[in-house]
Amino acid sequence: MNKTLFDKVWDSHVVKSIKDGPDVLFIDRHMVHEVTSPVAFLGLKKRKINVLFPDRTFATADHNTPTINQHLPVADPLSAKQLKALETNAKDNGISYWGLGHKKNGIVHVIGPEYGITQPGATIVCGDSHTSTHGAFGAIAFGIGTSEVEMVLATQCIIQPKPKKMRITIDGKLNNGVTPKDVALFIISKLTTSGATGYFVEYSGQVFESLSMEGRMTVCNLSIEMGARGGMIAPDKKTFDYIKNREFTPKKLEFDRAMKYWRTLKSDEKAKFDKEYIFNASEIEPMITFGTNPGMGLPISKSIPKASSVIGDPSTYKKSLEYMGYNEGEKMIGKKIDFVFLGSCTNGRIEDFRAFTNIVKGRKKANNVTAWLVPGSHKVLQSIKNEGLLNVLNESGFELREPGCSACLAMNDDKIPPGKYAVSTSNRNFEGRQGPGSRTLLGSPIVAAAAAVTGEVTDPRIFL
Amino acid sequence: MAYEKFNILNSTAVPLPIENVDTDQIIPARFLKATERKGFGDNLFRDWRFFSDNRPKKDFILNNESFDGKILVAGKNFGSGSSREHAAWAIYDYGFRCVVSSFFADIFRNNCLNIGVLPVQISDNFLEEIFRTIEENPKSEFKINLPKQQILNLSKNKSENFDISSYKKENLLNGYDDIDFLNSIKNDITSFAKKSPL
Numbered sequence A: 001m002n003k004t005l006f007d008k009v010w011d012s013h014v015v016k017s018i019k020d021g022p023d024v025l026f027i028d029r030h031m032v033h034e035v036t037s038p039v040a041f042l043g044l045k046k047r048k049i050n051v052l053f054p055d056r057t058f059a060t061a062d063h064n065t066p067t068i069n070q071h072l073p074v075a076d077p078l079s080a081k082q083l084k085a086l087e088t089n090a091k092d093n094g095i096s097y098w099g100l101g102h103k104k105n106g107i108v109h110v111i112g113p114e115y116g117i118t119q120p121g122a123t124i125v126c127g128d129s130h131t132s133t134h135g136a137f138g139a140i141a142f143g144i145g146t147s148e149v150e151m152v153l154a155t156q157c158i159i160q161p162k163p164k165k166m167r168i169t170i171d172g173k174l175n176n177g178v179t180p181k182d183v184a185l186f187i188i189s190k191l192t193t194s195g196a197t198g199y200f201v202e203y204s205g206q207v208f209e210s211l212s213m214e215g216r217m218t219v220c221n222l223s224i225e226m227g228a229r230g231g232m233i234a235p236d237k238k239t240f241d242y243i244k245n246r247e248f249t250p251k252k253l254e255f256d257r258a259m260k261y262w263r264t265l266k267s268d269e270k271a272k273f274d275k276e277y278i279f280n281a282s283e284i285e286p287m288i289t290f291g292t293n294p295g296m297g298l299p300i301s302k303s304i305p306k307a308s309s310v311i312g313d314p315s316t317y318k319k320s321l322e323y324m325g326y327n328e329g330e331k332m333i334g335k336k337i338d339f340v341f342l343g344s345c346t347n348g349r350i351e352d353f354r355a356f357t358n359i360v361k362g363r364k365k366a367n368n369v370t371a372w373l374v375p376g377s378h379k380v381l382q383s384i385k386n387e388g389l390l391n392v393l394n395e396s397g398f399e400l401r402e403p404g405c406s407a408c409l410a411m412n413d414d415k416i417p418p419g420k421y422a423v424s425t426s427n428r429n430f431e432g433r434q435g436p437g438s439r440t441l442l443g444s445p446i447v448a449a450a451a452a453v454t455g456e457v458t459d460p461r462i463f464l
Numbered sequence B: 001m002a003y004e005k006f007n008i009l010n011s012t013a014v015p016l017p018i019e020n021v022d023t024d025q026i027i028p029a030r031f032l033k034a035t036e037r038k039g040f041g042d043n044l045f046r047d048w049r050f051f052s053d054n055r056p057k058k059d060f061i062l063n064n065e066s067f068d069g070k071i072l073v074a075g076k077n078f079g080s081g082s083s084r085e086h087a088a089w090a091i092y093d094y095g096f097r098c099v100v101s102s103f104f105a106d107i108f109r110n111n112c113l114n115i116g117v118l119p120v121q122i123s124d125n126f127l128e129e130i131f132r133t134i135e136e137n138p139k140s141e142f143k144i145n146l147p148k149q150q151i152l153n154l155s156k157n158k159s160e161n162f163d164i165s166s167y168k169k170e171n172l173l174n175g176y177d178d179i180d181f182l183n184s185i186k187n188d189i190t191s192f193a194k195k196s197p198l
């Protein structure tokens, strides 16, 4: 055998191959949220077809939801209408719906793993590009458009060309202060935002093996930011321990049977990849971005590169720096910031809140900083309280909000004002992503924490 | 959703020589709150096109009357970022039927093909020449020939071929969508599902 992990999962889900064309791929599990689904449900209605397998689809409200006073009616009429539409569509079609206030509610990519919807060897899609997160479990998981959401609802299949395969191997031991987020930002800075377009990535090597499931999710989540359809990591003991006894995972004998299959889910020794990258852990430092795409990242202690030294169109590069209000050659350390956002499907899990709390403990939030701490789900929120993190955060002058996507894409009221700088643990620093005119610096939870207590870009290692 | 068939398109083009244009620029998140597919063209490139008080930004290409047409020509790596099909809808709804670039993000490309917008990927050099051609004369015409998989820069009399899967090409030429096809193999799907328990 010489198949990659990706081949094994993909090939076992092909219902039919179209000659000289794409494959018809069976989808095991489908996640749905309020923004990319209404037009799909409308399409079904127009065609007069029902959802084929309602128990394979799970719906949650996250993109539009407020992060304060979730018990009150949603004030924005458009958001309220969209949320209502999802609720009605789910109910009419017999789909489980975890709406606002539901104890299982949260960001779609945070709750999937929490409840065992995400499993090794499965195909998982959602009308959201960061569906790649679920690849951390050895699943093929990727984002789709609304037409495809409609396809999956109607037929539990989508039509996809098989992507090429890339492997990224990183061996060695990570330096102090280097988190999974830094590993991902490092890779994207090397490959650029289009470096993996057309590929599905497998992450392998000691670094990824050593990461917790949360850390692996952060890495796979960011695969899309280098253009990849998705990323995946072969399941191992950590994966199996994580998913055991979750609501939607197989139980007892069936679990054992599933384990037999899951254990075969790794790339064969002779498997061929279309492209390979190899890095060493020692090359990676805590990272931060300085521009308007996630590939514009650098080690936090370094200076903004000169236009002449970067690949790509110099005028696009200059336009980006102009938007950020930065100049070539400037140091990132010491740059004033206004906001800190801890959250999103990239870094809104319990481990991220532990890391953040660990740094701010015994220190105070800087006066010039507004901090939004938004758990990825109710389960995360509950753990923050149960583990006593909330008290520590409160003592340091931080408040916690209710779960949702929040300032990651600023569809609700959590918008960074024009011209203001935010250190954000989310995934995109595009122009206006966090609100019109907002300026985003992407970093890890500890980079965010260090900035939150000093009010400026700070090397988190001084606090470790 | 059915869409207009695509065969041969002769048109002038609108140039956007910026690299890495992401879906948040094509359509910002705050305009994704609709529950119907309507009116997205008004918000295409919203924050590049309008000031926050809705006054048009004169120097943005869509506000320049010298340029128009059904073809959008954009810099390398167009459409990266989110999976929002709204980005493709906005482009279609504004009146574009074809986007030309030297590189496209994956999901965006799929989304375009699924709604009847043809993504045409060409070499960097050919793209550069198109930008120059439009700069010299905004009324320059281009011909997109889907059956031949060819793009023609008419005023320079130069052409290049582009790739598209034969399945998708057939769909575009006939205005079919994937659900029509998937429904025709429903039996295969349901028997497959039995082998693949939850």
Ligand code: SF4
Pocket: A062, A063, A107, A108, A109, A128, A130, A344, A345, A346, A404, A405, A408, A409, A426, A427
């Ligand atoms: S947290 Fe951000 S990236 Fe993740 S699903 Fe929500 S909006 Fe998308």
